[in-house]
Amino acid sequence: MELNDKNDKIWEFIKNHEQDNPAQLVLKQKLFPDLPLKEIASQIASRQKAKTKLPEWYAEKVWFPPKLSLEQCSSEPTAKFKANLISGHSFADLTGGFGIDTFYLSQNLSKSHYVDQQEELCELAQYNFKVLNANIEIHHSQSEEFLNSIQKPLDWIYLDPARRGDRNQKVFLWEDCSPNLVELLPLLFEKAKNIMVKAAPMQDISRAITELENKVKAVYIIELKGEVKELLYILSKEMVKNPEIQTVQISENGIPIFSYRGDKSKEAESSIDYELPQQYLYEPSPAMMKAALFKQLAQDFQLSKLHPNTHLFTSNEIKEDFPGRVFKIIGQSPVQKKELKKHLPEMKANLASRNFPMPIAQLKKKLYLKDGGKHYLFATTLKNEEKVVLICKKDL
Structure with missing residues (x-):
């Protein structure tokens, strides 16, 4: 089918079947013999993905490419x-x-x-x-x-x-x-x-x-x-x-x-302090993690780092405009189920690992930890090389 042949009947069909399963739609060719269902199904699959990625184009009679190109x-x-x-x-x-x-x-x-x-x-x-x-x-x-x-x-x-x-x-x-x-x-x-x-x-x-x-x-x-x-x-x-x-x-x-x-030159020239966890914990945003400008970030926001290889920061005064997530530290525990349960009786939390030698799945199993809840746990390494779990809350 040529691009200039995409008529109103085809667009109406696409609009009426946009929520359908494209793979199932192809099997109904006998019900719609005058329509190129294989191409239309491919189009519907692409439009389903484009709805959130490209809303302005999705709203128009734009013809989308195959899924890979999209x-x-x-x-x-x-x-x-x-x-x-x-x-x-x-x-x-x-x-x-x-x-x-x-x-x-x-x-x-x-x-x-x-x-x-x-x-x-x-x-x-x-x-x-x-x-x-x-x-x-x-x-x-x-x-x-x-x-x-x-x-x-x-x-x-x-x-x-x-x-x-x-x-x-x-x-x-x-x-x-x-x-x-x-x-x-x-x-x-x-x-x-x-x-x-x-x-x-x-x-x-x-x-x-x-x-x-x-x-x-x-x-x-x-x-x-x-x-x-x-x-x-x-x-x-x-x-x-x-x-x-x-x-x-x-x-x-x-x-x-x-x-x-x-810039990397300023980063190399900057100094940074390492401290044990204070009142607040800072996790840089993904873009800041990618930039790896950790010393400049610490200086600009007056923060200390937990360890040279632990990209988490801490302070006693809250820095609400920090580019990333900010948590209130409410406790600290060894990596042991019995000790953690003293702080977290329901053993339900959102667990993250930062510079920690055990995979998340294995750590959850070791601690018998369930996902969810209001608490955030960070399994990490401190400046004294101690391995701990920091217990945090996000509602500051």
């Missing part, structure tokens, strides 16, 4: 956040894919290009951009071919290199991604004033910067709903000794709720 694309909030980082006249997304980033990034520029080597995705983007009234030029081309065709440097180039290898396995080194960003760097700097690159949250930031010949001036660690969603690298034509590292927690509208800036 999983790899940016969410609406992260795309909106990135759009606020760029400005100027011209922009190109060299890895257009489904087109989410292209669509939102293009809204702040007057001339936008979508580039992708897959013809099917180009056709899909062409159809969807028309539905969304987006003025974006489509290029079915390899990244390098498109760059060589440019006469005048663009204000911004954006890339989200594919992070799956030949056998569909996940990869994290730039040289293993497609396109190979390391090889493409000289041409990118020749053709653009500014370059933004998206990477997977699990990528090693220090190694990624080194691979890019230290031509990174800023790194953004984007957190949404308590999870690091992506890393962004803003590149520089010149070498940068200490790129800025910025953690950003964003809302569902892509608006920053909290941000924190630092």
Whole structure:
């Protein structure tokens, strides 16, 4: 079925069956002989996932890609956040894919290009951009071919290199991604004033910067709903000794709720105190954990750390604006069921492990601990190497 053949009858069917099980729907082809049920079922499966990830596109008659492409694309909030980082006249997304980033990034520029080597995705983007009234030029081309065709440097180039290898396995080194960003760097700097690159949250930031010949001036660690969603690298034509590292927690509208800036040089020069647990316990947010700016965090919020390898902080005065979770410490116990029960008679709590030599599942079994309740337990190692369970409450 051609994209321009997606008529009102098909859309009405999709709307009426959007909650159905796609696998079961395919088996009903005989009941609907005039409809391409296999394609429609695939569409419904994608729309079910897109409902929360891409609500604005879900509300339109947008045709979604297969599930894998949808999983790899940016969410609406992260795309909106990135759009606020760029400005100027011209922009190109060299890895257009489904087109989410292209669509939102293009809204702040007057001339936008979508580039992708897959013809099917180009056709899909062409159809969807028309539905969304987006003025974006489509290029079915390899990244390098498109760059060589440019006469005048663009204000911004954006890339989200594919992070799956030949056998569909996940990869994290730039040289293993497609396109190979390391090889493409000289041409990118020749053709653009500014370059933004998206990477997977699990990528090693220090190694990624080194691979890019230290031509990174800023790194953004984007957190949404308590999870690091992506890393962004803003590149520089010149070498940068200490790129800025910025953690950003964003809302569902892509608006920053909290941000924190630092760099590895300042981190190396900073000092930190180690103390036994005081009145309050601080657990850094996932973005702060990824940034690993623990000494700067401790200095800025006047906190002490429990142990060099325990990324938990403590203080006697509450720091309510701390970027992460804050707990009131109400007790401390050895890692023994009998002792813990004195503090927690119901033996029901939310258990976390931080720098502790026993897996969570094994520890729960050892303590006969049930999940849930209002108490939070942290099995951890203190500065004197003692292994303990900290008993906390969140309602400060």
